[in-house]
Amino acid sequence: MAVTKGNKKPHVLAVPFPAQGHVKPLMKLARQIAKHGIKVTFVNIECVHRQILSSSRAEAEAEDEDMQNLVMTSVSDGRGPGEEHDVFKLLDTLRNSMPRSLTELIETINASTPDERITCVIADITMAYLSRTAESMGAEFVVFSPPSAAAVGILGLIPKLLEEGSMDQDGSVTNGVITSLSKDIPEWKKDEYSWSFAIDLKTQKIFFECSRRIVREVSEARLLISNTCYELETAACDLTPNLLPVGPLTLVNPDGPKPGPKSCSFHPQDLSCLTWLDGKADGSVIYVSFGSLAVFSQQQLDELAFGLEMSGRAFLWVVRADLANGSRAVLPDGLAGENGKIVEWAPQEEVLSHRSVGCFLSHCGWNSTLEGLSRGVPFLCWPYFSDQFHNQKYICDKWEIGLRIDHDENGIRSRHEIREKIDLVFCDDRFRKNASRLKEVTRESVGEGGSSYKNLKKFIDHLRKIC
Numbered sequence: 001m002a003v004t005k006g007n008k009k010p011h012v013l014a015v016p017f018p019a020q021g022h023v024k025p026l027m028k029l030a031r032q033i034a035k036h037g038i039k040v041t042f043v044n045i046e047c048v049h050r051q052i053l054s055s056s057r058a059e060a061e062a063e064d065e066d067m068q069n070l071v072m073t074s075v076s077d078g079r080g081p082g083e084e085h086d087v088f089k090l091l092d093t094l095r096n097s098m099p100r101s102l103t104e105l106i107e108t109i110n111a112s113t114p115d116e117r118i119t120c121v122i123a124d125i126t127m128a129y130l131s132r133t134a135e136s137m138g139a140e141f142v143v144f145s146p147p148s149a150a151a152v153g154i155l156g157l158i159p160k161l162l163e164e165g166s167m168d169q170d171g172s173v174t175n176g177v178i179t180s181l182s183k184d185i186p187e188w189k190k191d192e193y194s195w196s197f198a199i200d201l202k203t204q205k206i207f208f209e210c211s212r213r214i215v216r217e218v219s220e221a222r223l224l225i226s227n228t229c230y231e232l233e234t235a236a237c238d239l240t241p242n243l244l245p246v247g248p249l250t251l252v253n254p255d256g257p258k259p260g261p262k263s264c265s266f267h268p269q270d271l272s273c274l275t276w277l278d279g280k281a282d283g284s285v286i287y288v289s290f291g292s293l294a295v296f297s298q299q300q301l302d303e304l305a306f307g308l309e310m311s312g313r314a315f316l317w318v319v320r321a322d323l324a325n326g327s328r329a330v331l332p333d334g335l336a337g338e339n340g341k342i343v344e345w346a347p348q349e350e351v352l353s354h355r356s357v358g359c360f361l362s363h364c365g366w367n368s369t370l371e372g373l374s375r376g377v378p379f380l381c382w383p384y385f386s387d388q389f390h391n392q393k394y395i396c397d398k399w400e401i402g403l404r405i406d407h408d409e410n411g412i413r414s415r416h417e418i419r420e421k422i423d424l425v426f427c428d429d430r431f432r433k434n435a436s437r438l439k440e441v442t443r444e445s446v447g448e449g450g451s452s453y454k455n456l457k458k459f460i461d462h463l464r465k466i467c
């Protein structure tokens with residue numbers, strides 16, 4: 001259907017997938033669009049909207065005037081009582097409920113502000129099925145992709161892998177199968193695909209089916225905005241012709257020291273760790289964080305705690321309330337002494353910008369990867385699931401800005417392995433030098449005249465034209 005014409009002003013509806021690692025980067029894009037004077041309605045599901053509001057600080061920074069162009073709202077997610085915490089269930093319930101909820105929302109907006117009807121819907125890559133909803137309301141449809149360009153590229157290979165019989169219907173390949181997209185992109189082996197979840201094949205099957213649907217739906221999308229940068233992932237960006245790299249969005253719109261609801265943190269940030277970091281020497285602290293979803297056994301957390309202690313270095317560790325397989329972790333007595341600081345949720349972008357942080361022990365989520373490398377911080381890699389295995393390969397093998405923490409034959413990363421890798425990453429200056437170079441590369445890309453800067457400008461100019 002033809003795009004709505006005759007509006008006085010463009011108006012974007014931004015629809016993230018309701019997980020921390022998806023909402024946050026789309027909000028950064030939305031903020032940038034709003035800064036250019038374009039109205040944005042950012043729509044979360046109700047429980048996420050409530051969570052963000054209750055997590056944001058009472059003394060949040062005053063908003064810039066142009067942020068008045070950005071409105072946050074919510075719709076129901078279609079889940080029943082007791083299902084509120086099941087992120088995987090959402091993949092199905094959203095597919096059923098979102099087209100109707102968003103149609104109603106757009107109808108209400110269009111009726112109440114006829115000069116500012118919705119002209120463009122930007123939806124998360126997992127929700128590309130919303131293209132029909134957007135088109136039926138006369139709006140242009142654009143996909144937003146939070147993970148790497150390589151993670152998008154590998155999805156495109158699924159039909160071929162199935163056809164040649166290297167992959168079964170559950171998304172598993174037999175040992176020995178190696179998938180390559182280009183000589184310039186690290187390859188994928190068994191259990192390294194973004195849908196792989198070897199410890200729970202039922203969940204893997206859900207991820208794989210979702211990935212197959214994404215392949216079909218994204219192939220029809222006119223434009224795929226990606227939170228990556230051409231200079232970081234040149235080969236992967238070239239593989240997808242309709243992909244527009246505009247990142248790292250963490251640099252385009254970094255969180256300030258007292259972020260408000262429009263930074264979209266799902267948990268209250270413990271700012272006391274910034275003062276604690278102030279008291280440490282430059283480049284001396286290990287920052288440990290596994291993002292928003294990874295969980296571990298108590299045994300594994302014990303090994304990490306002792307490994308950190310044995311390293312003799314200062315560490316700041318984000319121990320989420322559900323980190324021990326959904327429960328509160330039990331930490332050794334006296335762990336958080338002079339050298340250690342434990343918080344439930346950190347202001348991560350501020351922490352990674354702090355002069356005293358010398359290394360990021362990370363699960364290698366794509367947001368964390370970009371946040372660390374664009375601030376020149378070397379990595380210790382401990383991937384948990386999804387694209388994190390491939391991000392680890394970028395970090396360790398292609399960019400050479402970090403080291404793997406390997407597990408033993410029982411799947412445990414031992415305290416000795418942890419201590420040894422901490423020593424190695426701090427003692428080898430190569431990692432910091434390479435990370436500093438990538439910091440410059442990404443800053444140039446988002447800076448005036450850089451490739452991400454130009455792409456974002458091109459997109460914003462396009463938004464102005466389609467009203």
Ligand code: UDX
Pocket residue numbers: 019020021022024146147148265289290291292293294318344345346347348349364365366367368369371386387388
């Ligand atoms: C998930 C996937 O893991 C990731 O690989 C995918 O690309 C996006 O979705 P998540 O596991 O949460 O995300 O990791 P990540 O992508 O790193 O996102 C976590 C976000 O939470 C980051 O933006 C980080 O800054 C923020 N965070 C994390 C905090 O603000 N404070 C914390 O204490 C921890």
